[in-house]
Amino acid sequence: MATLSANRLTLGYQRQAILRELSLDLPEGRISVLVGSNGCGKSTLLKALARLLTPWQGQVALDGQDIRQRPTKAVARTLSLLPQHPVAPEGISVRQLVGLGRHPHQSWLAQWSEDDERAVEQALLRTGLDDLSEQRVETLSGGQRQRAWIAMAVAQDTPLMLLDEPTSFLDLTHQMEVLELLVSLNRDAGKTIVMVLHDLNLACRYADHIVAIREGRVHAQGRPQAVITQGGSKRYSSSSVG
Amino acid sequence: MGEARVLRLGRFSRVVAWRAWCRVVAALLVVLLILLASLALGEAALSAPQWLAALRSPDSGAGLILWQLRLPRTLLGALVGAALALSGWLLQQVMRNPLASPDTLGVTAGAATLAVGYLAFLAADVGTAWMPLAAALGALLAVLLVMLAAWRGGTTPLRLVLMGIGLSTLLSAVTTFVLVSSPLTTTLSAYVWLTGSVYGGNWSDVGWLAACFGVALVVLMPWVRLALLAPLDDGLAVGIGVRVQWTRTLLILLAAGLAGIAVAWGGAMAFVGLVAPHVARRLLRQPGAAQIAMAVVVGAGMTMAADLAGRLLFPPLDLPAGLFVAAIGTPFFLGLMMKQAR
Numbered sequence: 001m002a003t004l005s006a007n008r009l010t011l012g013y014q015r016q017a018i019l020r021e022l023s024l025d026l027p028e029g030r031i032s033v034l035v036g037s038n039g040c041g042k043s044t045l046l047k048a049l050a051r052l053l054t055p056w057q058g059q060v061a062l063d064g065q066d067i068r069q070r071p072t073k074a075v076a077r078t079l080s081l082l083p084q085h086p087v088a089p090e091g092i093s094v095r096q097l098v099g100l101g102r103h104p105h106q107s108w109l110a111q112w113s114e115d116d117e118r119a120v121e122q123a124l125l126r127t128g129l130d131d132l133s134e135q136r137v138e139t140l141s142g143g144q145r146q147r148a149w150i151a152m153a154v155a156q157d158t159p160l161m162l163l164d165e166p167t168s169f170l171d172l173t174h175q176m177e178v179l180e181l182l183v184s185l186n187r188d189a190g191k192t193i194v195m196v197l198h199d200l201n202l203a204c205r206y207a208d209h210i211v212a213i214r215e216g217r218v219h220a221q222g223r224p225q226a227v228i229t230q231g232g233s234k235r236y237s238s239s240s241v242g
Numbered sequence: 243m244g245e246a247r248v249l250r251l252g253r254f255s256r257v258v259a260w261r262a263w264c265r266v267v268a269a270l271l272v273v274l275l276i277l278l279a280s281l282a283l284g285e286a287a288l289s290a291p292q293w294l295a296a297l298r299s300p301d302s303g304a305g306l307i308l309w310q311l312r313l314p315r316t317l318l319g320a321l322v323g324a325a326l327a328l329s330g331w332l333l334q335q336v337m338r339n340p341l342a343s344p345d346t347l348g349v350t351a352g353a354a355t356l357a358v359g360y361l362a363f364l365a366a367d368v369g370t371a372w373m374p375l376a377a378a379l380g381a382l383l384a385v386l387l388v389m390l391a392a393w394r395g396g397t398t399p400l401r402l403v404l405m406g407i408g409l410s411t412l413l414s415a416v417t418t419f420v421l422v423s424s425p426l427t428t429t430l431s432a433y434v435w436l437t438g439s440v441y442g443g444n445w446s447d448v449g450w451l452a453a454c455f456g457v458a459l460v461v462l463m464p465w466v467r468l469a470l471l472a473p474l475d476d477g478l479a480v481g482i483g484v485r486v487q488w489t490r491t492l493l494i495l496l497a498a499g500l501a502g503i504a505v506a507w508g509g510a511m512a513f514v515g516l517v518a519p520h521v522a523r524r525l526l527r528q529p530g531a532a533q534i535a536m537a538v539v540v541g542a543g544m545t546m547a548a549d550l551a552g553r554l555l556f557p558p559l560d561l562p563a564g565l566f567v568a569a570i571g572t573p574f575f576l577g578l579m580m581k582q583a584r
Contacts, residue, residue: 052480054395076483083477090473091527103471104483108464112248112257156482 002078002159002192003028004049008058011048018044020216021058026209031186031193033203036213042196043084043164045213049194050081050162062160076104080153084164088137094148095133098123101155123155127181143174150181161185163195167202175199179206204228245528262532265525269536273320273543280316280550281308285557310444318443319549319563320542321451322508323518325458327541329500330515331522331534332462335472336493337399343516344381344501347406347494350512351413352384353377353505358417358432362424373435374450374506381502384409385494396487398476402494438511438564440549447507454503462496466531469493511548511564514541517571520579544571 005025012018018041026032026049034042047053049060051067060067067075080101088097101123102116124130127147132140137148146166153161166182167175183206185191197203203210204224211221220227245261282288288296288304296304326344333342344350360376388409392401417436421429434441462469468489471479479486501515521544522537548566555561 047477050477050481052477072480072485073483076481081477081481083475083481086478087475089529091529100471100474100478101482103467106467108467110253110255111467112250112255113253114250114255116255117248153481 003061003063004079004160004192004194005061006045006049006058007061009045009048009055009060010057011044011053011055017056018216019048022213022217023058024211024218024221026192026194028192029186029190030208031183031206032195032209032211033207034194034196034211034213035198035200035203036219038198040213041216042213046162046164046194046196050079051075052081073104076156076158078158079160079162080156080158082149082153082161082163082166084168086149088145088148090138092137093133094129094135094137094140094151095120095124097137097148098129098133098151098155101152101157104156119155119157123151126154126185127151142170143177146170146174146178147181150178154185159190160192160194163193165196165198167197167199175202182206200228259528259530259532262526262528262530263535266532266535266539269525269539269543273539273546276543276546276550277316277320280319280546281312283550284312284553285560314445314448315440315443316546316549317448318451318507319440319545321448321455322440322504322511323514323541323543323545324538325451325455325500325504325541326508326512326515327518327522327537327544328458328462328534329497329504330512330517330541331519331537332469332493332497332500333515334519335469336490336497337403338473339399339403340520341516342403344497344505344512345410345516346403347498348384348388348409348413349381349498349501350505350510351410351417352387353381353502354436354510355413355417355420356380356383357435357506358420361432361435362420362428365428374447374503377506378499378502381498381505382495384413385498389491389494397490434562435509437562438509438567439552439562440508440545441560441562443507451503451507455500458496458500458503465489465493465496466534469534470529508545509562509564511545511567513564513567513571514544517575518544520575 007023009019009022010017022045034045036042044053048055051060051072054068062070062075062078098120099116102119105116124133127150129144129147129151132144137145140148150166167178170178179202182193182195186193207224209221210224210227212219212227246257246259249256249258282293286304286307292304296302296308299305300309330343333344333347334340337346356379357373357377360373361370365373388402388405389397392405421432468484471484472489472493476486501512505512518541519537521540522533526533526536544567545563548570549563551566551570552561552563
């Protein structure tokens with residue numbers, strides 16, 4: 001059980017406000033997709049939801065509690081994040097990368113428990129990387145690498161997963177492969193998934209809930225059909241709002 | 243990963259990279275050989291029987307050389323190298339930059355400025371006994387200044403490096419100014435210190451440095467895991483629950499403290515801090531506790547070997563170890579880099 005919401009969130013970079021009094025409740029157990037044109041604040045919103053940015057005003061609430069008031073390690077057991085262009089440490093193997101996701105479950109005393117081992121094994125199986133687990137991450141293809149990052153988030157074993165453009169730089173087949181994987185995580189494991197996508201077609205196809213961001217505010221939200229055909233949203237009808 | 247074993251006992255669990263640790267032990271044996279050579283060789287070379295006799299009778303002539311001159315000096319060199327190597331490893335990790343070293347953050351420059359200032363203005367009145375304190379203080383002040391200047395709701399490695407290099411340049415100018423405007427005798431002793439030397443190291447120096455190094459190791463122990471995660475970018479690290487700013491600040495202060503005490507007793511031979519971690523990484527590719535230990539061992543070996551070379555190569559001159567750290571270390575370092583870039 002984990003609910004995530006933003007309450008009158010205002011924040012930005014330097015003096016420029018990107019999000020303006022944005023409020024949003026993300027439905028539990030669903031796939032929510034944040035869409036909008038470049039610079040609308042969708043990535044900023046995702047970062048704020050993942051506590052990477054400090055709000056100027058308002059707050060992000062995880063299970064009704066201000067996310068910044070909770071120990072970051074405890075948050076990391078509830079919410080995992082895949083940033084937009086993650087960089088793997090040099091020379092690290094797929095298995096080791098996936099193992100990093102276990103950090104919030106470890107302590108100085110318990111650095112590699114049986115739970116850790118099982119979670120990594122399952123994450124590798126689930127993402128179809130069990131055969132590649134000893135390979136070095138930099139030798140993987142783009143699609144495989146993205147699956148490895150998702151496997152790391154899966155190993156973190158959180159009810160909530162946030163992903164910032166998990167399909168960027170992938171060709172269409174691999175984009176769909178990654179999204180199918182996320183759908184299966186949602187349907188089989190009941191994960192709440194929140195991600196930013198720039199391709200509206202894919203967003204409509206895979207989202208249960210679409211949140212359209214425009215100029216730092218929630219412009220429209222709801223089921224894909226409802227949001228995309230809504231009056232005044234013609235600007236979203238092109239295939240890619242990137 | 244057939245090279246690692248998992249140890250579990252109740253809630254306790256560890257991954258032990260046993261093969262890596264075997265290599266560390268092998269390196270340690272090589273360093274012990276250097277130690278033995280360093281004890282036996284010098285202006286008065288000792289043969290094996292003489293050496294054993296000297297070991298047993300500390301009051302004989304050879305015994306004095308062994309116990310009061312060579313051993314403390316060699317151990318001091320080893321500790322200086324070990325502390326610098328550990329500091330360099332931490333900084334390269336935290337800065338995510340293979341060129342980071344105690345120099346990069348202004349540590350060495352800060353220590354040098356206060357140490358030279360001490361020599362020029364205070365040594366005549368209070369003696370040189372407090373010079374290590376001045377150097378350590380300078381190192382710490384410089385790092386604090388760099389962190390403060392780079393702080394904008396948190397720091398980033400890039401800002402820290404830029405501020406560090408800027409401050410280093412400024413401090414070097416101050417040091418040069420003090421050197422130029424002080425009497426020649428001061429300049430000379432300051433110059434030897436700036437090159438880095440463990441000449442005249444005694445047991446009290448060794449004791450102090452060993453104690454400081456020991457404390458730093460104990461403090462570092464629970465942070466090793468986080469130091470290993472430091473190369474992850476901030477978003478990923480926060481995502482898996484690392485308190486990034488807190489960890490970064492703590493590890494930098496620890497590294498600065500280590501470099502500070504090393505430079506305080508060994509002079510400005512911070513080059514060890516740049517090279518030793520790279521050598522360790524070549525010997526052990528897998529980041530981990532064993533790699534840290536390897537860096538420490540390599541650092542200790544490097545300074546001991548450099549000190550020995552300084553004593554042997556141009557008799558009767560006893561040249562500062564810092565000179566040979568650069569003279570031996572640089573070609574070795576360049577060779578490694580060329581092999582890597584191939």
